[in-house]
Structures are given as C-alpha cells and as structure tokens.
Amino acid sequence: MIKARIKKTFPARPDSAGFSLDIDFSAASGITVLFGPSGSGKTLTLDSIAGFVRPDEGRILLDDAILFDGATRVHLAPQARQCGYVFQNYALFPHMTLRENLAFAAERRPRLERHRRVNEMLERFRLQDMAGRRPHEVSGGQKQRCSIARALIGSPKLLLLDEPAQGLDAPLRVEFYDILRQVQAEFKTPMILVTHDLEECFELGEEMIVLYQGRMVQSGPPRRVLDQPANLEVARLLGAFNLIPAEIRMLDPGRNRSRVQVGEFEIEGPYFPGHLKGDRVTVCVRPEQLRALPRNGRPGANQVAVELKRAIERPRGVRLEFSGGIAVDLSRADYEAQRENKDWLIEFPGDSLRVL
C-alpha cells in the first residue's frame, strides 16, 4: 500500500516555464497506471517515490514506512526505500553480463542465498542462455525481462515502471504485458506504471490516474474513466472521443430526456443533471459508439446528415472522418457493405450520450 501526497515546484526561469506538481493518491496491490501527456509530471511522481527527487512538501508512505515527510524532514535515501525501478532505457549496467547485473542487485541478500536466487530469476525470466552476455548483445525483450528481474530480485515492496514498453515492437509489447501480469500474479508486488499509451492502461491497469500539468484530473478503473471522463480536459487527454460543440435545447428530468442541437440537427439524450437549457456544451462520444448509415430521404431520430471527408484504413477496421470533425469506427465488413454510399447519416447512441 502506497500513499503519496507530493508537492514540488520548479520556479519559472528565463529559459524554462516552471512547473508545479501537486498530487495526492494511494494505490493498493495490483497495477496502478499514471497516465498523462509528456510534461504532466508522471516521471517526477515516480522519481519522488523512488527518492531521486525531494518534494517540497507532503508525505510518502509505503506500507507502514515513512519514505518522505515534509513536516519532519524525513527523506530516506533511495537505497533504503525498497522500491524497485524499471527505467525507460532499462539502465542495465553495460559493463556487466546479465548474470552480473542480477548478482549486483542480489548482494543485499544473505551470501548463501544469492547464487540460488540469481539462477532462479534467470530461469524464471528465460534468460539462462543469455546469462553470460552483456546487455548490448541481447534483444530488447531480453533486456526488458532482465531489468524487471533485476528490480525484483531484492523483493521490493513496490515496483515503479517508467514507460517500460516504450521501445518495444508490437509483438514484444504483447509479450511484455503477459510477463507483467504473470509477475503481478506471482510476486504480488504492487506496481506503479507510467505511460501515455491508452491501450497500455487498459491492458495492465486496475486503476488509472490521469495527470495533466502536474495535477490529478481523474482517477478510477480505466473502463470507468473512459466511459465517464470527468471533464473536457480528460476527454481530450484520452484522445478517444469525438468532441462536438452543441447547445442544450430541452431538459426533462421527469422523463429523463433531453435534446441537444448539433449543427442544424437535434438529437436526443438522457437528462443531464447540472446543466441548464441553452448551455453550450460538448457532446462526448467515442467513434465506436456512433453508427454510420446510408442516407435515404430525411434523417430519422438521433440522426445527422454528414459528408464523408475520408476513410482511413486501420488495423482493426476502418475509421470514417466526416464533416464537422466527427469520426466513426466501422468493422471492415460494415464498411465493405456501405462503401458505395453517396450520402451518409450518423446515428447517435441516445441513452448513452454524454455532454461535458
């Protein structure tokens, strides 16, 4: 269990804009993902927990140990924190073999146990055949596994991972996600993982924390964050939404109904608490929640007539981009059936419509 309340300010200088981090979160077992664009303070948070950076104020607790406390000036050295760290570049010592890298990390353990422990980890991470090689002589995936093994060999109470899948090709990423899940199941070490990749959040994260400009803007299970982004900022950061300007025309709490105007069309949705008639809002809808249809005659309920700008082939289907910047994701089969369409309609989901 890690509890972190961290404040850290870098004042503006002539050559830099300055930055301030102000976060407060706790993470139990499992994998917690810190998600955010670059410069949002993700790595700074990780470095504060690891002890590389001294926060200005706050308190960091790991299980019942105080790692940092601003008020009483406690600031444990990284050596004393029992936090494993997997670096973005792996940071395997280049002048040592993989075995020596692990042995270096095992030196805190009792002498008799070290050798066995190193062998166990080499085997566990399928590195026995590479054990005698230096990091530059092995593949990216092997380096990756070795750096996780090295971080785990001292049985840390928390594992910190800084964009660990960044340099890996797609197949290796899949393998890496598997390994991390296995490690999680086997070692039960809580992990905090930094990423700006939404897919990675969903692959790994039981909880996600969205960071933006040094602040936490939302946290929760990734599915819930994606279904209910707390505000426009989060929706933009997730990068997975159509954000369409609209105006509320009618609100009916009794029948749980509303009508919003999008362009020259009106669409229906559920009642939006906290909004007033005439509010300018943003309709927030994921491309796969929309349906694209051929246009025959007048648009029906919840349908909007649009013009197709372009169709983009994607690994899992086709994305259609329409006028007004609206994107719709179709499966390949759906697209093939409709590719002759001259005029298009988009159908909004109605009940699951959200506005921000």
Add this chain to the structure above:
Amino acid sequence: MTIDWFPLWLSLRVALVATALGVAAGISIAYLLANREFRFKDALDAAVTLPLVLPPTVLGYYLLVVIGRESPIGQIWEKMFGSPLVFTWKAAVAAAFLRSFPLLVKSSRAALENVDRSYERAARTLGASEWKLFCRVTLPLARRPIYAATALAFAQALGDFGATLMVAGNIPDRTQTMALAIYDAVEAGNGFLARVLVLVISALALIILTFANRLAPAVVKR
C-alpha cells in the same frame, strides 16, 4: 661517446609516481565536483585549474613556499625522514604532480559526469551504497576517458621543466630529469647529447599520445 641515461630513468620514475598520485587525487576531487554541492565549489574548480595557466616559475615558487625547509610541511618531512624534501627527486615528483593534476581533475570530472545518471539511480534503487556504486558502476563506465587522461598526464609530467628546476634543482645524477639534461647539454654545447635526448623524449611522447588517442574515442556500448 657514452650517454648517461640516468635522466631518462629519473624522468620516468618521477612521472610514474606523480601520475599515480595525480590519478588518486584527481578522481577524488573530480568526484566531489561532479556529485556534491558545496560552497566555494566554483572556487575549488578554478583553483585546481590554476596550474594549467600559471607560469612554471610561479608554481615552483608556491611549491617552495609549501614544501620548503621553512614551511610546516617541509619541517614535518625533515623530522620524519631526517633530510629535507626540497632538492630531492621527491620534490621533482611534487612539481610534476602539480603540472599534470589539473588535466586529470578536468578530464575525470567530465568522464564521471558523462556517465548516464540512470545507471547510478538504478544502482541506488538496488540498494548499493554510494561507495559501491562509484567503484562498480560509475568508475568502470568512465574508465576509458580516464585512462586516456592518465596517459596524457603522464606525458605532461614527463616534460616539466620550470617548477622542477625551482624545487628540485638541477643536480646531475640526483635530480636532473630529461628536460633539465637537455637544457644542460645545449648550454654546454653538447649537440649530440641534446639531439639524442630530444629524439628520445619526443618519441616517448608520441607513443604515449597515440596510445591515449586510441583509448579516448571508444564509447561504452549499450
């Protein structure tokens, strides 16, 4: 005509001892400059660079002040070993040390600072003490430029003239190094001896520099 090779052996011995001391002191100070924040850090940096730019006679003068017979260090030395430090080959070591030491500090500091910080951070999270990580991670990763700087420092120590003359004198068969022997040979009109010694010391320096160049550019592979 026989050539007295004593100055060559003396020069090599002086340079070797001076370089060994220089490496030890140079890496220690470079470590402080590269890793610690303290007051007067810039002043320390400037002070260790000073011997690079001061005239050799000034260095010699300072050395005389510090290790001369009147100075505390000189007196302690005399009490411990029964003879003065100045005008011995050990004083020549001090002079050569002072000449080669700034280069070692500068190069070692650059080499240490060049080591990717993430290696040191990794070692810390793995529980390594600062001393262990310096000896087993930082220093091995910085070793090639330090080797190169050591070779250069050795070449520089080999050729000191002014400071050596002032603190060790020019006593044949006792403190007469190559540089001093060449000066003497030229003064005495012994052109043959001067030519031989000049060629020997040039060849030696050339070999050392070639060696240093081969060490310097190699970067540690990731």
